[in-house]
Amino acid sequence: MGKTVVIQSTQTQVNAPQRIEIAQLYRQDNHPEQIQDIRQLFKNYLIKLNSEDPMKYKALDLSLIYPEKDSVKDLLEQVDDLKKCLDSFRPLNPAQLENLEHAFDIQYTHESTKIEGNSLTLSETALVIEKGITVKGKPLKDHIEVLNHQKALEYIKSIAVPEYELTQDDLLKIHNLILQGIDHHNAGKYRSQRVIISGSRHIPPNPLKVYDLMQLYFEEYTQERNDLHPVLLAARMHERLVRIHPFIDGNGRTARLIMNLILIQNGYPIANILGETEKKDAYCDALEKSHMEGKSEDFQKIILNEVKQAFFNYLDMVADPDVEEGKGTYFFKKIKPFLIT
Numbered sequence: 271m272g273k274t275v276v277i278q279s280t281q282t283q284v285n286a287p288q289r290i291e292i293a294q295l296y297r298q299d300n301h302p303e304q305i306q307d308i309r310q311l312f313k314n315y316l317i318k319l320n321s322e323d324p325m326k327y328k329a330l331d332l333s334l335i336y337p338e339k340d341s342v343k344d345l346l347e348q349v350d351d352l353k354k355c356l357d358s359f360r361p362l363n364p365a366q367l368e369n370l371e372h373a374f375d376i377q378y379t380h381e382s383t384k385i386e387g388n389s390l391t392l393s394e395t396a397l398v399i400e401k402g403i404t405v406k407g408k409p410l411k412d413h414i415e416v417l418n419h420q421k422a423l424e425y426i427k428s429i430a431v432p433e434y435e436l437t438q439d440d441l442l443k444i445h446n447l448i449l450q451g452i453d454h455h456n457a458g459k460y461r462s463q464r465v466i467i468s469g470s471r472h473i474p475p476n477p478l479k480v481y482d483l484m485q486l487y488f489e490e491y492t493q494e495r496n497d498l499h500p501v502l503l504a505a506r507m508h509e510r511l512v513r514i515h516p517f518i519d520g521n522g523r524t525a526r527l528i529m530n531l532i533l534i535q536n537g538y539p540i541a542n543i544l545g546e547t548e549k550k551d552a553y554c555d556a557l558e559k560s561h562m563e564g565k566s567e568d569f570q571k572i573i574l575n576e577v578k579q580a581f582f583n584y585l586d587m588v589a590d591p592d593v594e595e596g597k598g599t600y601f602f603k604k605i606k607p608f609l610i611t
């Protein structure tokens with residue numbers, strides 16, 4: 271004789287007024303037909319936007335939805351909202367994600383080595399990394415630097431899982447990768463000499479203090495990692511590392527990698543500080559202000575704006591009105607008011 275199995279209902283009981291409220295919410299926001307309508311609206315919007323030049327893809331201008339802001343608080347709100355938009359498309363299509371990340375990684379390696387004076391262009395950087403081709407007339411050191419940076423980037427990605435607690439060994443490993451084949455003696459080692467930062471009035475601490483200051487650096491990280499907003503934690507770890515300037519060279523590249531490790535492990539995209547003069551100057555000025563006047567808002571805003579831009583770049587690519595059903599709901603609801611022109 272068959273056994274009767276009693277399946278207990280796990281549904282939460284709701285009372286009548288609650289039911290009406292839920293039904294209203296459902297109708298207003300999540301009803302498939304509503305989302306379908308927004309998708310169609312978005313599709314028409316994009317067709318219109320791209321009608322003039324079919325060879326060039328124009329995406330929805332996200333700065334209409336997330337305009338320029340001047341306070342850390344407002345920027346934090348924007349990046350967290352953008353995170354919700356991007357997360358609503360997850361899981362992203364693996365092939366598309368690989369393609370995007372590869373392109374963004376090469377841009378990041380290019381810009382982070384450019385800041386430091388590397389002469390390779392973006393396309394040359396791609397050639398060196400993807401094909402191992404050497405560029406005629408460009409220094410060997412510049413080739414090694416971009417290859418090293420790419421390896422260090424792969425390394426941070428391999429350890430950037432949620433909750434992972436960064437260690438001193440990781441930091442030294444990153445620095446070791448950065449200076450491989452360039453300065454064997456100092457790669458992966460704290461400095462034992464004094465340094466000055468050109469163009470800066472900030473004088474980094476005496477080498478005798480570096481080891482202790484770095485222990486403190488990790489102690490503070492352990493205390494702050496669960497309390498600070500991840501983007502502010504990332505900015506702070508960068509800012510504090512270059513303040514100590516624990517290495518003879520490669521402090522900037524290592525600090526940017528540490529910052530991005532924290533961003534990635536918390537589900538944020540890479541903040542790519544551009545190597546062009548204007549951006550580089552603003553970045554160095556913000557660090558100077560933080561170190562000389564103790565005011566870190568400018569630096570936080572620079573990082574927040576780069577994270578915001580990186581979210582725009584991802585959303586430009588993945589926010590597709592034809593994405594599979596059930597995805598992008600948060601984003602579609604967000605853009606709806608801006609599609610009605």
Ligand SMILES: Nc1ncnc2c1ncn2[C@@H]1O[C@H](COP(=O)(O)OP(=O)(O)OP(=O)(O)O)[C@@H](O)[C@H]1O
Pocket residue numbers: 382383385386387467469470471472512513517518519520521522523524525554555557558559561
């Ligand atoms: N006023 C400042 N105080 C502290 N650090 C600064 C200041 N201005 C710039 N920096 C940091 O110092 C870095 C340069 O240091 P260093 O040459 O050791 O690093 P790098 O990786 O070789 O070069 P870069 O960071 O320019 O690519 C800058 O990138 C920036 O992060």
Ligand SMILES: [Mg+2]
Pocket residue numbers: 386519520521
């Ligand atoms: Mg340098």
